Amino acid sequence: MPGDAGRTLRQRHDVLLLDLDGTVYAGPHAIPGARDALVVDGGPRLFYVTNNASRSPASVAAHLNELGFPATESEVVTSSQSAARLLAEQLPAGAAVLVVGTEALADEVRAVGLHPVRRFEDSPVAVVQGHSPDTGWPILAEATLAIRAGAYWVASNVDTTLPTERGLCLGNGAMVAALRVATEREPVVAGKPAAPLMEDSVRRSGAHAPLMVGDRIDTDIAGANAVGMASLLVLTGVSTPADLLRAPVEHRPTYLAASLAALDADAGTLVFAPDQRVRVRRESGDIVVRVDEGVDALAVLRSVLVEAWRDPEFAAVRGEDPVSAAVADQLA
Template sequence: MSTDAGDRLVDGYSLVVFDLDGVIYLIDRPIAGAVEAVARLRAEGRAVAYATNNASRRSSEVADLLTGMGVSATPEEVLTSAAAAAELLAQRLPAGSAVLVVGAEALRAEVRAAGLRPVDSADESPAAVVQGYGKQVGWAELAEASLAVRAGATWVATNTDRTLPSGRGPLPGNGSLVAVLRTALDRDPDVVVGKPEAALFATAARRAGQGRALVVGDRLDTDIEGARRAGLESLLVLTGVSDVAELLAAPPERRPTYVSADLAGLFDPAAVVRVPGAAQAGGWSVTVTDGGGLELTGAGRSLDALAALCAVAWATAAGDVVVRAGSPEATEALTALGLSD
C-alpha cells in the first residue's frame, strides 16, 4: 500500500516545501523529473517553497538559478539559511554592528542588507561571527573567527551539514568547517539557524495558512529531522545524500512519513510508500535472524519491502542493520534498494 488512501500524495497538502541540493538540483543541473514536478504543481495551482541550508547564494540568486534550469521560482519563495541568520542577528544587535563573516559573498550581502556591517578581522571587535559555507573559506578566516569568539563575539552558524552532494559524491559541507572551530574552541555555536532547526520550515508552513505543508528532502539529518521539529510530515527522496541503509538505522527523530525514489512519488501512488509499514504486507515478510539481522522473504514491490523492513528495523534494531534475502525476489528487491545480503 503506497499511501493511506491510495490517492496521490500531493492531494493531501496545500504547500510543498522543497530542499534544493539533492532534491531539485545537483550542483548546477536539475535532477531528472524535478522541472516537470514543479511545473505540474504550478499547473495545478499548488503553492511551493524552497528551503535550503546553502548560505552561498542569496534568495534572488537561488531563484534566478532555478529559473535558469527551467524550475519556476521567485525570491519570495526561497528561504535560505544566510538570510535567516542575518535576520536573526539584526534582531539581536544594534544597527550598524560589526559582524565577522566567514563564508561566501552572498552571506556578506545578507548581513549588509540587514543593516549590519560585515568585517573580516577580529581586530574590529565584531559583536558576532556568522559562519556559512564558502569554497574559499580557509585557515585564515577560521583563525579570525576563533579569535573573535574567544573575545566574546556571539557565534552563529547558518547550518551544520557535514557534507553537501556532488556528482562525484559527498563533499565537506559547512558542518565540517564548523567542526574545525568547535575543536579549536571546545564549544558549540551559540545558535544554529538552518535545518535541522525548525525555523526555515516553520516560516514556510505559516505560508500555508490553514492548509497542510509537506517537506520534501534528501537528508535525514537536516530535512527530515527539521520537518519533524517543525511538526510537519515529510517525504524522503533517494536522489541525494541519505540512502536506504541510513533510513533503516534512523533514530525516531529522523524518520520520514513517506519514501520515494524521486519526485514522481508526489503524483504516482505506486511510486511512494508510507513508512513504517507492517512486517508482513505487500507480499513480503520480514523476520529477525538469530544474529540480530533482518531476513526478507516473499515477492512484491521493492517499496513495500522497504516499508516492511522499516517496521522491523525501527522496532528492534540499534545502529546499522544487516539484511539478507530469503527468496530470489527478495534478492532483486534488496538490489533495487541498494542493499546487499
C-alpha cells in the same frame, strides 16, 4: 497517516517546501525527472528551502529558472536569511558581525541593519558562518579569535557534506567543526535540522499543510520533525536505504519515494506499513525477508523498516531465497 489512501501528496498539501541540493538539482544540473514532477498546472505552491548560504535568493531563483523551474526571489528561503534574523534578534542595530562565507551572506547581514566585517580587529560582537568554496585558514583564524573573545556565533547550517555533480564534498558543517574544536564553543544553528529555517519557511509561504521534501534524513527530515511537519524523503541525493534502516526517531520521514515523481502517487502507498507481499521475521539477530516476485524494492524497504524501527538491534537484513536476497541486497 489516516486519510492518505486515494489521495496524492499534491492533494494533501498546500505548499511543497523543497530542498535544493540533491532534491531539485545537483550542482548545475537538474535531478532527472524533477522538472516534470514540479512544473505542473495547479497543485500546491512551491517554495525552495536551502541550507546552502553561499548564494543570494535572487541568484538561486535565477539558477532555478535556467533549469526550467518556476521560482521568484520571494519563493526562496535560505539559511543565510534565517541566520541574519537570529543575529538581528540578539544584537543592536549597526553591530559588527564577522562573516565567514560569501558576499551573499554578508548582504543578508546588511539587510537586517548589521555591519559585516572580515577582521577580528574590527571588534565583531558576533560571527556568522555559512558555506563558501573559498573559505580558508585566514578567515577561520579571524573567527576563532572573535569566538574565543566571546562573540555570539551563528552557523547557517551544519551539513557535513554537500552534494555536487562530482559527488559528496565537504559542507559548511565540516568548517563549523574546525571552529568548534578550536574554540570549544557550540554555534546557534539557523538551518535544518534546527527549527529557525523551517519556521521561516512556513511563515513566509503562509502554509497550512506544508510538506517538506528532501534527500537528507539528518537535515531535511529532522528539520521537518522538529516543527511537527510531514516530510517526504527522496533517494536522489545523500541518504540511502541503509541510512534509513538504523535511523533514530527524529530522522524518520512520513513518506519515502525514489524520486519527486511520487508526488502524484497515492499517499497511502508511500507510508511505512507492512505489505502482504513481503514477509518479515527475526532470526538469529537478523531481519529475514521473503518477497513475492515483482514487488518493488521500495515497497520491501517500507515493510522492512516497520520491523527495523520497532527494534533497531539487528545484525543485517537478508533474503530467505535468491529472489528475496537480490532485493535485500539493494537495502544494504
